Amino acid sequence: MARETLIDSRQEILRTAARLFQQRGYDATSMNDVAAALKLSKGGLYHHFQSKDEILFEIMNHAMEITQERVLGPVRTIADPEERLRSLIRLHIEVVLSPRDREITVMLHENHPLQPALRKRINARKKEYVHFVEGLIAEVQRTRRVKGSVSPRAAAFALLGMINWIYQWYKPEGELQTHNLVPQFTEFVFGGILS
């Protein structure tokens, strides 16, 4: 079972690294820190990954896969466009706030440290997602026969901005929590502050 354990090790390293990167930031976290948190030496850590860059890239890639599986996947099965958008908002918020998935926050925050070649690959996947949201919004507007003073593109960026920014201010012990954040942000998207 060499193959399996190697994959498992890599996954566990990525999980721990993602946690540390989110807590202290990528640059402020040394490979020694990551190794120590795994009760490993730095040399041992380099047995599994070639570079710090590779770890960050894999974390971000994993984050995109999580988005694919936990947001896009479920959402695509929903027929009604409006319900599809509502679900996307809820699932996206849940993924951003999930304490299990620190990869997402790392992906949202740490683009700079990635070397250009790898960053381009991540950005390409991000663009796909924006396009999906844009198309979904356009579909909702069409079915509702909206005159559409807000272009789907601008609306998509606005929607993703308000959700992706959550990690900057969210405190689990605060008054705004997942269960009341989701309905309120959903209402905001559909009707603004005057709904």
Add this chain to the structure above:
Amino acid sequence: MARETLIDSRQEILRTAARLFQQRGYDATSMNDVAAALKLSKGGLYHHFQSKDEILFEIMNHAMEITQERVLGPVRTIADPEERLRSLIRLHIEVVLSPRDREITVMLHENHPLQPALRKRINARKKEYVHFVEGLIAEVQRTRRVKGSVSPRAAAFALLGMINWIYQWYKPEGELQTHNLVPQFTEFVFGGILS
């Protein structure tokens, strides 16, 4: 004019440092980089600032002052609440996108590197701003007699998120530019995607 030139020097250093921090990130920019960009030696740079921390803190402080002067100041003179909010949205977007004010982007992105004591002071000023927006939204909802399914607090975070996130995707050469971004985001805030 010793006093004046010293202040000017500091301001110029802050401007250059902010530019570099925004382009390469705070951690990836060394004090040598900053000094070189100013045609200065590292020793000469340390004649004006005690530490890299201090520079980052001053940049962020400056960013808050810019917000105060260019957004809150003008906005306060407007009597009508709805018009006040519309102006705030426009001015805030313009400040985020202004190529002159890189301090804003640095403040938005680089909270982690700041040492806790200084970070708390910046966060306090940020909170004030959120409160102001929250109050303004509440006022608009009151004058419009909205039943208010979206709390002013959630709406304020949504509004600030969609605007503060702009720096993550905005490209000056893209199809979405300041002049069409402002009206569309404004519409989005007041009426969501169905307006």
Add this chain to the structure above:
DNA sequence: CGAAAAACCGACCGGTCGGTCGGTATCTGG
């Protein structure tokens, strides 16, 4: 003009960083 103050230089310091490498322990399949 001249002296004090401000601005600046560049060599240097301790420390840490990402990454390497030769060797050892541990595990696995025959």
Add this chain to the structure above:
DNA sequence: CCAGATACCGACCGACCGGTCGGTTTTTCG
């Protein structure tokens, strides 16, 4: 049980980082 592969260790490397300091140039102003 043994041999080969895998996992891991820990000492080490060169580079660079933030920051210091003694000395030199430039500016200011009486």
